[in-house]
Amino acid sequence: MDLKQKLLVIIGPTAVGKTKLSIELAHRFNGEIISGDSMQIYKGMDIGTAKIKAEEMEGIPHHLIDIRNPDESFSVAEFQELVREKVREISQRGKLPMIVGGTGLYIQSVIYDYQFSDAPGDETYRLQLEERAKEIGNVALHQELTEIDPDSARQIHPNNVRRVIRALEIVHCTGRTMSDTQKTQKPDLLYQTALVGLTMDREMLYQRINARVRLMMDEGLLSEVEQLYQSGLRDCQSIQAIGYKEIYDFLNGMVTLDTAIENLKQNSRRYAKRQLTWFRNKMDVQWFDMMDTSDFSKKITEISRFVEGKLQIKSNT
Known part of the structure; x- marks a missing residue:
């Protein structure tokens, strides 16, 4: 840049x-x-x-x-x-x-x-969430995110499944929410x-x-x-x-x-x-x-x- x-x-x-x-x-x-x-x-x-x-x-x-x-x-x-x-x-x-x-x-x-992509990922877990979204629907998956990371959930629309999954994946991999990760960035x-x-x-x-x-x-x-x-x-x-x-x-x-x-x-x-x-x-x-x-x-x-x-x-x- x-x-x-x-x-x-x-x-x-x-x-x-x-x-x-x-x-x-x-x-x-x-x-x-x-x-x-x-x-x-x-x-x-x-x-x-x-x-x-x-x-x-x-x-x-x-x-x-x-x-x-x-x-x-x-x-x-x-x-x-x-x-x-x-x-x-x-x-x-x-x-x-x-x-x-x-x-x-x-x-x-x-x-x-x-950086939206710096946090580690887990492809297997991500694929599981993609399947879960198909089974229970976008809104239900978004509700799961709301329960563990309400700040991120407020910023992500339920139909933006890719980003909902990414936020859940970050919690799964790091034990910290995506919003917490962003707050610590300077x-x-x-x-x-x-x-x-x-x-x-x-x-x-x-x-x-x-x-x-x-x-x-x-x-x-x-x-x-x-x-x-x-x-x-x-x-x-x-x-x-x-x-x-x-x-x-x-x-x-x-x-x-x-x-x-x-x-x-x-x-x-x-x-x-x-x-x-x-x-x-x-x-x-x-x-x-x-x-x-x-x-x-x-x-x-x-x-x-x-x-x-x-x-x-x-x-x-």
């Missing part, structure tokens, strides 16, 4: 304004954007994931959007591999790679030297990284989230989810995403549409709170308050100066 590769990372909770800022900075620093959102990889899931529209890109190349079908699983390790390859490609073109998103674990796995930053975090007053953020949910409904979120539902999509990693599972509850007759929308707002607010907690605890972030963006150009200039100093580069302005 070339440690001199420069990387700009923009993180923050949902609805804080990452997309708009990222486009401005991409223009200033000749950047290309890699999505750091674990759900924007899925085709046909546009409105609920707040996927950037083509006209909003303003000609800036975007990567890792629409690369999987909704019935496919996707792991942190896969994301790590794909993004690191994109960082290399973009750097080789003389552009600045930018990761923009809110999925903390995924972004953390890319920029720090975490990873280094792999890149010359400018880590920009966007934040704002929680009440204002929650108002923006509620407004975004209303806009999503106006833009056709119900129709988008109905298409996935009518295609037969069930029990997949993708539809566990906020914005989809709530509407699925409505389509399954479990709640009214109004209740589903309220649940979507509440779950989005809770997710934003978890995102902020994660970023503050896990990453060395330079935070910028986005409360007052009446003079957006001033905010852009402030953040640009930080990026210039951190990456030792000059902006185009």
